[in-house]
Amino acid sequence: MTGTAPPTSPRPAESGWYNTKLCDMYTVVGMVVAVGRGTRYALAAALLALLTALSPVLAAPPTAGGLATPTGIPLPPPPAAPIAPTLSKASTAPNAPTASTAPALPQATASSTIPVGSLPWPVHGPFAIGAHFHDFQNYSGVPYFHGGTDVRTQAGSVVYTPVAGRVTVSKYRIDAARVPLHFQYQRWPFADRADTDARYVEAAVTDDQGRTWMFRHLDGKSIPSDLLRRSRAGEPIPAGEPLGTIVAWHQPVLPETATYHHLHLEVLASDGTYLNPARLMAPLPDTDPPVIHGIWFVRNEEETTFPATDGRPRVSGDVDVVAAITDRMPNSRYILSPYLVRTRLMALSGSDAREILPWTEVVRFDRLPVTGDRTQLATVVYKERLRIDGKPLLSNGEMGPRFFLLTLTNGDRRAGYAARRSLPTRSLRDGIYRFDLEAADLAGNVASASQEFEVRNR
Numbered sequence: 118m119t120g121t122a123p124p125t126s127p128r129p130a131e132s133g134w135y136n137t138k139l140c141d142m143y144t145v146v147g148m149v150v151a152v153g154r155g156t157r158y159a160l161a162a163a164l165l166a167l168l169t170a171l172s173p174v175l176a177a178p179p180t181a182g183g184l185a186t187p188t189g190i191p192l193p194p195p196p197a198a199p200i201a202p203t204l205s206k207a208s209t210a211p212n213a214p215t216a217s218t219a220p221a222l223p224q225a226t227a228s229s230t231i232p233v234g235s236l237p238w239p240v241h242g243p244f245a246i247g248a249h250f251h252d253f254q255n256y257s258g259v260p261y262f263h264g265g266t267d268v269r270t271q272a273g274s275v276v277y278t279p280v281a282g283r284v285t286v287s288k289y290r291i292d293a294a295r296v297p298l299h300f301q302y303q304r305w306p307f308a309d310r311a312d313t314d315a316r317y318v319e320a321a322v323t324d325d326q327g328r329t330w331m332f333r334h335l336d337g338k339s340i341p342s343d344l345l346r347r348s349r350a351g352e353p354i355p356a357g358e359p360l361g362t363i364v365a366w367h368q369p370v371l372p373e374t375a376t377y378h379h380l381h382l383e384v385l386a387s388d389g390t391y392l393n394p395a396r397l398m399a400p401l402p403d404t405d406p407p408v409i410h411g412i413w414f415v416r417n418e419e420e421t422t423f424p425a426t427d428g429r430p431r432v433s434g435d436v437d438v439v440a441a442i443t444d445r446m447p448n449s450r451y452i453l454s455p456y457l458v459r460t461r462l463m464a465l466s467g468s469d470a471r472e473i474l475p476w477t478e479v480v481r482f483d484r485l486p487v488t489g490d491r492t493q494l495a496t497v498v499y500k501e502r503l504r505i506d507g508k509p510l511l512s513n514g515e516m517g518p519r520f521f522l523l524t525l526t527n528g529d530r531r532a533g534y535a536a537r538r539s540l541p542t543r544s545l546r547d548g549i550y551r552f553d554l555e556a557a558d559l560a561g562n563v564a565s566a567s568q569e570f571e572v573r574n575r
């Protein structure tokens with residue numbers, strides 16, 4: 118996974134943008150997993166099975182509290198959905214209470230099961246999380262999962278490995294493009310401490326569980342000579358060993374206008390699975406819940422939102438539900454994506470609400486849903502853009518301020534993801550429904566929001 122064999126003929130840089138724009142991108146050469154026809158059929162079969170299982174519910178005659186026709190029940194007027202990203206932590210979305218009023222997640226999925234790591238963070242001074250491994254990024258228009266945790270701290274900070282293992286020091290390069298969509302990565306053994314390509318130097322440590330910990334953006338001049346010797350000799354290093362210092366990085370990530378000196382820490386399991394580095398480390402104090410900025414409905418795989426009447430979108434056919442969700446940590450302005458998102462669907466009748474689809478974890482980012490090329494599923498789990506009343510609303514994973522739209526109906530953590538998945542409203546009776554959403558950060562802070570909508574197919 119951290120092979121260092123030099124490519125015999127490295128591709129020339131096609132544009133050179135990766136040297137100046139990308140925080141860090143990486144993929145494992147040769148592990149691209151395509152979603153082939155068989156997989157699509159499997160996903161279709163899974164959806165069919167779900168619908169079959171639901172059919173007794175969906176076909177049930179309207180009863181009190183059941184699926185029913187619109188009743189004209191009075192609804193609180195939903196505030197206008199913000200079009201511009203709302204970056205204030207204090208803000209609340211349309212009908213989106215924050216943690217103080219949100220119902221707690223049931224114990225089965227609350228902080229009791231949010232895994233807590235114990236390893237020491239690899240820098241000793243103060244730092245902020247600049248980006249999560251599950252964040253959507255799209256530098257130069259190439260959509261991908263970030264893949265690692267950015268530990269934002271001072272340039273020159275010493276990086277220490279929290280795990281023991283065999284070390285490999287490399288330099289690397291990224292070749293990525295939108296057409297054809299790909300993300301390729303090349304490595305060479307790092308040998309020259311005076312190497313000027315200093316932003317892309319990595320020390321990788323493979324621990325006794327086969328996980329490979331990649332520490333990126335080390336200053337090439339800072340790599341201890343003994344570490345280089347052990348890298349060449351294939352000798353192990355103990356936990357706590359210094360790997361070098363963080364290189365200066367003068368490109369800011371807005372709204373923080375300072376430089377962005379950072380360690381990119383990426384962890385791959387032995388099977389190539391991207392693991393959440395922040396989950397493996399000691400927990401960080403965080404009392405701020407995510408912010409849910411809005412919930413919108415579009416036709417499956419489309420961008421234009423259904424128009425709303427009295428704040429209630431009227432939808433038909435196969436529908437995707439999209440939510441804008443961001444998170445921040447205390448004393449930090451960096452915008453992050455949520456760790457956990459779950460949803461349920463309720464049918465409303467009078468003052469009754471009946472559960473149609475139970476709470477389901479759309480994402481829980483202990484690991485990414487892909488191995489290899491990180492462009493896979495990036496625009497399936499995340500949504501690149503919406504058009505709301507003619508105005509675009511974009512995910513932004515570039516320089517910032519970052520902003521994240523997530524599609525909530527393209528699958529879930531257990532069943533997998535596919536763009537063709539949707540909420541098939543023809544399987545529902547015409548009537549009024551409510552989509553409930555909860556989003557949590559790694560510390561277990563929860564935000565919730567709901568959006569009513571009308572199904573009208575007949």
Ligand SMILES: [Zn+2]
Nearest residue numbers: 140141267381
């Ligand atoms: Zn990074």
